[in-house]
Structure formats: structure tokens, C-alpha cells
Amino acid sequence: MAICVVGHKNPDTDTVASAIAVADLYTKRGMQAKPVIQGPVAPETKFVLDKFGFVSPEILTDATGRKIVLVDHTDLSQSLDNLDKGEIVGVVDHHKLGDVTTPNPLEMWVWPVGCSATVIEAMYKFYGIEIPKNIAGILLGAILSDTVMYKSPTCTDADKKAVESLAKIAGVADYKALGMDMFKVKSAVEGTPIRELVFRDYKDFNMSGTKVGIGQLEVIDLSMLDAMKGDLLEDIKKVKAEKGNHSVFLLLTDIMKEGSEMLIASDNPAVVEKAFGVKPEGTSVWLPGVMSRKKQVVPNFEKAFA
Secondary structure, eight states: OOEEEEOOSSOOHHHHHHHHHHHHHHHHTTOOEEEEESSOOOHHHHHHHHHTTOOOOEEOOBOTTOEEEEESOOOGGGSOBTGGGSEEEEEEESSOOOSOOOSSOOEEEEOSSSOHHHHHHHHHHHHTOOOOHHHHHHHHHHHHHHTTTTTSTTOOHHHHHHHHHHHHHHTOSOHHHHHHHHHHHHHOOTTOOHHHHHTTTEEEEEETTEEEEEEEEEESOGGGGGGGHHHHHHHHHHHHHHHTOSEEEEEEEETTTTEEEEEEEESOTHHHHHHHSOOOBTTEEEEETOOOIIIIIHHHHHHHHO
8 A cells, every 4th residue: 555645634735745746755765655635725736736737636534554654744633533543654844843653763854944845855855866847846836835935934045945946947937926826826815715715724733732723814915805804703713613722813914014914713812912912903913024823823822822
């Protein structure tokens, strides 16, 4: 049975591209592997896959009896069901270590960079395996997405070097134009069901025993969301109740203004002021300069909930 390479729930471009690339890399190293995802892809990801000639991988939600490589996550709450009934043989990630544990040693590539794709580009070099042109294209798209075209504070020099290298291999002359095309697709929210927007880039976290959900919607101009903010707020309240969470937060990130408005559904809204030093106005707060859930939001909340 092939090793299944899988990213987190509510797959984004990095999770999907990483699964495809790592499956290719493992297979070429003599370990038959296939990419899988835990749910349907978002519009931006579909755009990137289509552009470079890929179809969306098959959906898998249960790890029972399977060998697994985790990409772009190590949190149980974001991973496959029954993960303990499968065998994790590898991890490729760029986040903090989560609460996944293994009974056996495993291959781990976890780097403090802006995107898992950056790690994977280095893995191909390390193993002396040529990156296929189409895979270089989706890895390039993943880095542009995760680093918000270098605007995110998570972006490193390694990410920028990987972009330059991957763009050459993929034959992309203007990666900035590709990035803007991707963000235009990501910003197209009109007509999309509210729940789909809330879950477009949503993750649950266990923070000192407290269940916290954090979603993020990135748009070129925040005014695009003005008409639906009320509906988004009502839906994160419903998500909070459905999941039994203490809190659900939704970041509405303005790519051009480089900041985020956070919508708040919480048993204790004061935790937001504790985390960010800014008092919310009712059920929302503007956080200037906040672009990254991974680097600027999750660590602050983890300290506040500790």
C-alpha cells in the first residue's frame, strides 16, 4: 500500500502542493507514495493546480491501517481521524511542533521558514532529485501564497531564494504577476457561501486545554467584505457552538493595508486584549501589521490562554 502524504484539514495551497511534491519525492526515493487531501480545495489552490496541469488529489479522512507522511501540520486537531491507528513515517512542516507523537523514529524536516514548499525545494536538492517543471510551479504558488508575496512577517531569505529558483524551473518570468493573479482569485468572495468563507483557511487549536478556532480570509481590499461581516460574525458564533469551542476568531486580512480585522466569538472576549494589548470594539478589533496567524496570532493567544 502506498504511503499517503497529507496536509491539514481545510487544505490551502501549501498543504496541497506539499502533498503532491513530497509524494513525488518519496516515490523517486524508492518509497511508493501518493498525495491525499482532507477536503475540497479552495479557489486559489484550484487556480494554481489548473495553471500547472494538476488535478486535485483524492480525499482521505481516516488514517487507519495506513502509512502517513504529514505535511504542513503536526497538530492532532488538524490531522486525519484515527491517526494513532496508522503509522507516521515522516513530517515536513514550517510550524511549531504540535501534539502529534509517534512510537517509532521518523524522518522530520521542520524549518522556521514561511512555507513548507521552501523546505521541500531544499529536500529535492539534498537528495539530488530534479524538481519537475509542473511541481516547481505549484511550490512557487504555495510560497507566494503563504508569505503573502513577501509581506508576511514569516517570510525569510530562504523563501525568497526558493521563489527565484522555482520560478526559473517552472518557466515563470514574472512571479509577482502570478501572485497578484492568485490573490485576485482568493479575493473573489461574492456569491460564496458564508460557511465556506469561514472554513476557507480555518484551524482548531488546543491551547492549554482550551479549544480555540482561528480562521483567516485574505483579500486585496477589506471593503470587499463589508457587506458580509455581520453574516461572518454570526457564522463563527455558530461554529463555536457546533464545535464546543471556547472561542472562534476570524482574521479578515487586508493584503494591501497590511493588517487584519479580527471578528470575535468568545466566552471571554477580554482574552483578545490580553493577547494583543488592544481593546475590542464590540465583536471586532483592528490589528495593524498583523498578517500571519502562525507567527503573530497563535503565539499571542497561547500565552493569553496559558
